[in-house]
Amino acid sequence: MGSNSISESFKKNPLNLSNIIPLDFEKVPTLPVSHTWTLTTDPPSVDPFAHEPLPVIDLNDPQAVTLIGHACEKWGVFQVTNHDIPISLLNEIEYHSRRLFALPAQRKLLAVRSHDGLTGYGLARISTFFPKLMWFEGFSIMGSLMEHASRLWPHDHTNFCNVMEDYQKEMKDLTERIIEQMFKSLGLAQDDVKWFKPRNGHCEPQAMLQLNSYPVCPDPRHAMGLAPHTDSSLVTLLYQSSISSGLQVLRDNIEWVPVHPIDGALVVNAGDLMHIISNGRFKSALHRAVVNKTHHRISIAYFYGPPRDIKISPSVKLIDHDHPILYRPVTWKEYLDAKATHFNKALEFIRHDVLVANTCNQS
Numbered sequence: 351m352g353s354n355s356i357s358e359s360f361k362k363n364p365l366n367l368s369n370i371i372p373l374d375f376e377k378v379p380t381l382p383v384s385h386t387w388t389l390t391t392d393p394p395s396v397d398p399f400a401h402e403p404l405p406v407i408d409l410n411d412p413q414a415v416t417l418i419g420h421a422c423e424k425w426g427v428f429q430v431t432n433h434d435i436p437i438s439l440l441n442e443i444e445y446h447s448r449r450l451f452a453l454p455a456q457r458k459l460l461a462v463r464s465h466d467g468l469t470g471y472g473l474a475r476i477s478t479f480f481p482k483l484m485w486f487e488g489f490s491i492m493g494s495l496m497e498h499a500s501r502l503w504p505h506d507h508t509n510f511c512n513v514m515e516d517y518q519k520e521m522k523d524l525t526e527r528i529i530e531q532m533f534k535s536l537g538l539a540q541d542d543v544k545w546f547k548p549r550n551g552h553c554e555p556q557a558m559l560q561l562n563s564y565p566v567c568p569d570p571r572h573a574m575g576l577a578p579h580t581d582s583s584l585v586t587l588l589y590q591s592s593i594s595s596g597l598q599v600l601r602d603n604i605e606w607v608p609v610h611p612i613d614g615a616l617v618v619n620a621g622d623l624m625h626i627i628s629n630g631r632f633k634s635a636l637h638r639a640v641v642n643k644t645h646h647r648i649s650i651a652y653f654y655g656p657p658r659d660i661k662i663s664p665s666v667k668l669i670d671h672d673h674p675i676l677y678r679p680v681t682w683k684e685y686l687d688a689k690a691t692h693f694n695k696a697l698e699f700i701r702h703d704v705l706v707a708n709t710c711n712q713s
């Protein structure tokens with residue numbers, strides 16, 4: 351794969367950590383100070399009757415478009431069933447991810463991501479924004495995988511590579527199907543989002559696959575799996591292993607609500623770029639992952655974004671007197687750069703009124 355928005359942004363904003371190598375979790379009997387967070391990550395005491403549960407949407411439901419619209423407005427996150435991804439493929443991707451993370455630490459280090467790299471083993475990229483490290487190891491995949499996979503398994507990596515490739519193809523189709531439904535629910539037609547032409551094959555979206563591993567943790571209350579963040583994508587599709595829950599979504603800035611795994615379901619996350627297109631109507635939810643004492647949790651995130659030179663901006667159809675334009679146009683690369691500098695404040699940085707204020711100040 352040639353250079354694209356994600357690779358350019360990652361190269362320009364390298365992970366400036368002295369050590370991008372995760373812990374050898376198996377060798378650590380207690381939580382090291384480097385991984386001890388002062389905020390406790392107690393399981394949320396959510397009363398299931400206190401509010402609407404996180405939506406689970408059957409994609410074959412004739413009302414799916416409406417339900418997706420409501421879910422994006424209220425939560426920014428929902429789960430989907432009847433998505434047509436074969437369960438066997440979900441099982442296979444989990445199997446291969448577990449096989450990778452179960453390798454001895456020394457072997458995994460042979461495939462570590464370079465400091466400005468895209469593919470390979472390492473810490474979460476958001477680690478730079480937090481004083482403490484996360485109880486996390488990841489493997490990022492963008493473009494060719496062969497080189498890193500062959501370092502992990504010199505004679506036995508073809509199967510791994512094939513499954514990762516098949517999975518990405520399936521995820522691309524499903525993500526595009528869901529994005530189409532999101533656009534429909536916003537009242538946007540093909541002409542309103544001209545760059546998005548999944549069926550004609552003109553759309554060359556950019557995407558990244560991220561295998562996430564949260565090993566068993568000796569003190570989960572004081573550890574963090576993946577710190578609170580929003581996704582920078584248009585849409586993220588997340589598969590989570592069904593053994594234990596860990597993903598939590600912040601509801602109304604008040605409480606963390608768990609996204610319990612449902613066998614065979616996938617989690618859909620509207621990302622920051624979808625929030626921008628919708629002129630703020632769709633939420634890009636703050637979410638995090640917590641860890642536990644008994645189960646090694648795996649999740650697999652597929653981040654989907656627009657073609658490289660496309661400027662994403664609030665749709666004119668969603669701007670009126672009562673809904674003034676919130677954001678200025680950005681390419682995915684520009685947005686990733688803003689995120690690499692401002693992290694969870696990146697959206698504020700590209701607000702339309704910030705530009706207007708700057709222009710006024712200059713004149």
Ligand SMILES: O=C(O)CCC(=O)C(=O)O
Binds near residue numbers: 590598639649
């Ligand atoms: O592991 C999870 O449930 C969350 C993963 C996630 O949010 C991400 O990879 O961006």
Ligand SMILES: [Fe+2]
Binds near residue numbers: 580581637
């Ligand atoms: Fe995320």
